[in-house]
Amino acid sequence: MYGRGEKAMFSNKEIFKETFLEKLEMLCGKSFKESTVRDQYHTLGHMVREFISATWIATNEHNRSTHAKQVYYLSIEFLLGRMLGNNLLNLGIREICEEGLLDLGISLQEVEESESDAGLGNGGLGRLAACFLDSLASLNLPGHGYGIRYKHGLFDQKIVEGYQVELPEQWLRHGNVWELRRHDQAIEVGFWGEVETIHLNGRLDFRTVSEEKITAVPYDIPVVGYKTDTINTLRLWNAEPSPYPTDKNVMEYKRETEAVSELLYPDDTHDEGKILRLKQQYFLVSASLQNIIQQHRAHHGHVKDLHKKVAIHINDTHPVLAIPELMRILLDKEKMSWEEAWHITIETISYTNHTTLSEALEKWPVRIFKPLLPRIYMIVEEINERFCKQLWKRYPGEWDRIKQMAIIADDLVKMAHLAIVGSHSINGVAKIHTNILKEREMNHFYKFYPSKFNNKTNGITHRRWLLKANPQLASLLNEAIGDKWVQSPAKLTELLSYREDAVFQHQIAQVKKARKDILAKHIYEQTGINVDTNSIFDVQVKRLHAYKRQLLNVLHIMYLYNRLKEDSSFTIYPHTFIFGAKASPGYYYAKKIIKLINSLADKVNHDKQTNDRLKVIFLENYRVSLAEDIFPAADVSEQISTASKEASGTGNMKFMMNGAVTVGTLDGANIEIKEEVGNEHIFIFGLTSEEVLNYHHNGGYRSMDYYHHDARVHRVVDQLVNGYYPVAQDEFEPIYDSLTVQNDEYFVLKDLASYIDVHERVNNMYQDTHTWLRMSITNIAQSGHFTSDRTILQYAHDIWKIKHSEMIR
Numbered sequence: 001m002y003g004r005g006e007k008a009m010f011s012n013k014e015i016f017k018e019t020f021l022e023k024l025e026m027l028c029g030k031s032f033k034e035s036t037v038r039d040q041y042h043t044l045g046h047m048v049r050e051f052i053s054a055t056w057i058a059t060n061e062h063n064r065s066t067h068a069k070q071v072y073y074l075s076i077e078f079l080l081g082r083m084l085g086n087n088l089l090n091l092g093i094r095e096i097c098e099e100g101l102l103d104l105g106i107s108l109q110e111v112e113e114s115e116s117d118a119g120l121g122n123g124g125l126g127r128l129a130a131c132f133l134d135s136l137a138s139l140n141l142p143g144h145g146y147g148i149r150y151k152h153g154l155f156d157q158k159i160v161e162g163y164q165v166e167l168p169e170q171w172l173r174h175g176n177v178w179e180l181r182r183h184d185q186a187i188e189v190g191f192w193g194e195v196e197t198i199h200l201n202g203r204l205d206f207r208t209v210s211e212e213k214i215t216a217v218p219y220d221i222p223v224v225g226y227k228t229d230t231i232n233t234l235r236l237w238n239a240e241p242s243p244y245p246t247d248k249n250v251m252e253y254k255r256e257t258e259a260v261s262e263l264l265y266p267d268d269t270h271d272e273g274k275i276l277r278l279k280q281q282y283f284l285v286s287a288s289l290q291n292i293i294q295q296h297r298a299h300h301g302h303v304k305d306l307h308k309k310v311a312i313h314i315n316d317t318h319p320v321l322a323i324p325e326l327m328r329i330l331l332d333k334e335k336m337s338w339e340e341a342w343h344i345t346i347e348t349i350s351y352t353n354h355t356t357l358s359e360a361l362e363k364w365p366v367r368i369f370k371p372l373l374p375r376i377y378m379i380v381e382e383i384n385e386r387f388c389k390q391l392w393k394r395y396p397g398e399w400d401r402i403k404q405m406a407i408i409a410d411d412l413v414k415m416a417h418l419a420i421v422g423s424h425s426i427n428g429v430a431k432i433h434t435n436i437l438k439e440r441e442m443n444h445f446y447k448f449y450p451s452k453f454n455n456k457t458n459g460i461t462h463r464r465w466l467l468k469a470n471p472q473l474a475s476l477l478n479e480a481i482g483d484k485w486v487q488s489p490a491k492l493t494e495l496l497s498y499r500e501d502a503v504f505q506h507q508i509a510q511v512k513k514a515r516k517d518i519l520a521k522h523i524y525e526q527t528g529i530n531v532d533t534n535s536i537f538d539v540q541v542k543r544l545h546a547y548k549r550q551l552l553n554v555l556h557i558m559y560l561y562n563r564l565k566e567d568s569s570f571t572i573y574p575h576t577f578i579f580g581a582k583a584s585p586g587y588y589y590a591k592k593i594i595k596l597i598n599s600l601a602d603k604v605n606h607d608k609q610t611n612d613r614l615k616v617i618f619l620e621n622y623r624v625s626l627a628e629d630i631f632p633a634a635d636v637s638e639q640i641s642t643a644s645k646e647a648s649g650t651g652n653m654k655f656m657m658n659g660a661v662t663v664g665t666l667d668g669a670n671i672e673i674k675e676e677v678g679n680e681h682i683f684i685f686g687l688t689s690e691e692v693l694n695y696h697h698n699g700g701y702r703s704m705d706y707y708h709h710d711a712r713v714h715r716v717v718d719q720l721v722n723g724y725y726p727v728a729q730d731e732f733e734p735i736y737d738s739l740t741v742q743n744d745e746y747f748v749l750k751d752l753a754s755y756i757d758v759h760e761r762v763n764n765m766y767q768d769t770h771t772w773l774r775m776s777i778t779n780i781a782q783s784g785h786f787t788s789d790r791t792i793l794q795y796a797h798d799i800w801k802i803k804h805s806e807m808i809r
């Protein structure tokens with residue numbers, strides 16, 4: 001595969017070492033003796049880049065010469081994590097590196113750990129985009145990412161006296177070996193200005209004058225497929241000043257321009273910086289679309305068949321301006337008619353919805369949108385008018401319905417409506433989520449465009465989340481069923497025949513123990529707390545949000561602790577409850593929950609009376625690289641969102657693939673996990689989504705009933721405010737109020753009793769080692785369905801209509 005001269009460096013250990021030493025001196029300007037781990041990382045990274053460069057070029061040339069249809073995945077977030085280890089694994093050169101470095105007295109693991117996470121995302125949505133890139137390349141599919149090269153990724157989290165403190169993240173501080181700046185392909189993006197109308201040859205043309213231009217400079221990152229010859233590209237745009245005169249003071253212009261790719265938005269909750277966020281969105285979209293069309297034109301000479309050669313996918317509504325931007329280019333630059341441009345646009349664009357929470361649906365005030373993007377606004381208005389006319393024809397006189405469906409209403413531009421009207425495919429990310437979109441949230445649209453709606457249940461790359469994160473488990477699987485599962489994860493089901501095998505069960509238990517030991521070491525280094533690796537590791541890691549109900553988990557632990565303290569006949573198997581979560585900086589309530597978890601941890605971990613049975617750990621700065629140490633060590637996976645609220649979840653899949661058993665509500669992809677493993681291999685509790693949605697629509701829930709009628713509930717709720725915790729009197733009042741006077745929007749008190757019950761079952765079942773290991777093995781065996789390869793093949797086949805490339809090298 002990699003046979004050429006410069007490829008020789010990873011062909012054997014001796015050549016590897018020689019090249020490594022030579023390059024290190026050249027790149028770092030010091031001798032090997034003086035080099036730091038970071039120098040060594042830098043050197044190895046460079047070698048890998050050199051190693052793949054010819055293949056990268058070949059992939060691009062192949063794509064050009066075959067005219068194969070390409071897909072472009074537009075996303076405001078890509079949560080990549082570390083890249084070295086993954087690239088070594090996918091290229092099949094990890095062992096050579098490990099052995100060669102060991103000879104030189106270097107630990108490859110340490111070298112890998114010196115890499116900063118590329119944390120250009122908030123959570124599930126951004127990590128999904130990263131898994132998709134890995135699957136596209138690994139399946140030899142011509143698919144590329146477009147995003148923003150944020151100077152600062154998601155903030156670093158410190159816990160100080162139990163409170164979250166945010167620090168600016170600095171992933172580029174030591175440079176980035178994986179990126180290639182391509183100034184020759186820079187593109188201008190315009191903001192503000194005025195639209196002029198010109199009558200030319202009987203055609204009404206538009207031109208924007210007095211725009212403020214900024215330059216989008218691409219930085220390309222190679223996306224290496226697993227044991228394939230495909231290296232796709234993730235192109236991240238950097239915002240830089242353009243060399244044109246501007247009315248503004250130069251410094252001010254420079255500052256404002258650079259601000260566009262300065263920061264990943266850590267949340268969408270507060271209003272400040274709204275203009276900047278809209279600028280980021282248009283910046284991403286305009287640079288990417290201009291780039292795609294330029295390339296297409298260069299290869300085909302025209303753009304009238306764009307939709308046959310290009311699919312553009314928008315990851316949530318953040319890049320939805322791709323729709324009017326494509327219209328703008330086709331109308332104003334390519335001089336097409338509206339009808340032709342609209343046909344091409346719809347056929348090119350597809351859209352994924354990732355949440356039904358109304359707070360998270362993007363709506364832009366016209367007063368912000370219109371002046372910033374005047375021509376784009378005109379086009380959106382035209383799209384809206386034409387759409388409303390269609391609605392009027394179909395639903396004459398139904399003003400209410402038309403207003404509800406309009407793209408612009410009440411001086412707001414509704415981005416999800418624009419996405420639905422301007423694309424040919426709208427998908428949800430798990431069956432239940434898609435059904436809720438179709439039957440409830442987007443029901444009017446579903447009735448109008450039934451064939452546009454479809455489901456694509458999320459997935460995760462088993463290469464990073466099993467093969468790389470859990471090599472101990474991967475080799476055990478190889479011993480048992482061979483390694484075919486790596487290429488075809490569905491083959492993991494072959495493990496089912498080992499479920500009752502005592503030897504295999506024992507080996508699975510040993511792997512889990514080894515991984516718990518590794519995590520325990522990390523916990524000790526971070527917190528100084530020794531956890532019992534024979535205890536049940538019960539883990540909830542995800543963004544902190546009220547609907548994800550970390551509070552339910554906390555109240556249950558408080559209940560257990562109360563029982564242990566007061567009832568000497570009450571026993572439990574030792575438990576270690578582990579949390580990891582970042583709260584949006586402006587999300588006051590979520591930050592209170594973090595403080596509560598840490599207050600509980602403080603109390604419990606220092607109580608000698610219960611210490612041997614109960615520990616609570618909050619792991620700070622939850623991120624991709626930390627996650628790779630957490631999932632393999634978990635016994636129990638907490639997926640306890642209020643039913644109907646979690647669109648899919650993907651952490652649930654990572655736990656399952658690593659043999660953790662799910663405690664979950666019937667929400668998101670938990671439902672499909674249950675379908676895969678069967679009722680007896682998952683712990684389901686709580687309200688169903690129908691029950692939750694009925695309460696929403698008909699009322700009838702009174703949280704105080706549960707407070708008054710269940711002494712366990714009463715007790716723990718009171719403990720939030722009665723001086724039980726050594727904090728200010730009103731510290732947890734907002735939490736108390738949310739559960740009581742605010743009637744517990746997320747049904748925490750309602751579900752607490754069934755959550756306590758289900759945990760009693762977990763506690764008993766874990767002690768029946770045979771049954772537990774059978775459950776664990778079943779989860780691993782059935783996890784193949786949740787590989788993102790399956791998801792991507794469904795997108796490729798049903799939505800994008802792209803094919804595997806047959807690379808010949």
Ligand code: 26V
Nearest residue numbers: 124125268354355359360429646647648649650
């Ligand atoms: C954003 C916000 C911001 C405003 C406050 C409320 C709120 C709630 C949720 C969100 C999430 C926005 C989109 C998102 O990240 N969705 C996640 O996408 C994952 C990949 O499809 C999916 O697994 C998660 O269930 C879904 O929450």
